[in-house]
Amino acid sequence: MKTKLTLVMEDAVIYNAKKYAKKADTSLSSMVENYLKAVASEKKGTKLNKSNTIKKLNPKVAKLKGVLHVPKDFNYKEALGQILLERYNKLK
Numbered sequence: 198m199k200t201k202l203t204l205v206m207e208d209a210v211i212y213n214a215k216k217y218a219k220k221a222d223t224s225l226s227s228m229v230e231n232y233l234k235a236v237a238s239e240k241k242g243t244k245l246n247k248s249n250t251i252k253k254l255n256p257k258v259a260k261l262k263g264v265l266h267v268p269k270d271f272n273y274k275e276a277l278g279q280i281l282l283e284r285y286n287k288l289k
Contacts, residue, residue: 204229 211225218225254262 202229 214225214228218228221228253259
């Protein structure tokens with residue numbers, strides 16, 4: 198059964214989400230529904246695949262989950278940027 202839901206959020210968020218949904222050939226409702234399914238899923242080791250259905254992780258991948266511990270404030274984009282800068286700055 199489908200039920201209508203009204204959400205309130207910033208105009209820019211809605212605009213960008215609609216733009217993204219159009220590029221992804223899906224609806225905003227479908228995107229929100231799939232996000233909520235993923236968040237509400239109580240099954241461990243599950244994720245949404247490209248067809249937006251819940252899929253079990255490969256057992257080898259699931260086994261690695263939680264092995265790496267990083268600080269809560271770790272910024273992987275900054276760390277990656279620094280590594281790339283160091284690697285490719287040597288070309289000069």
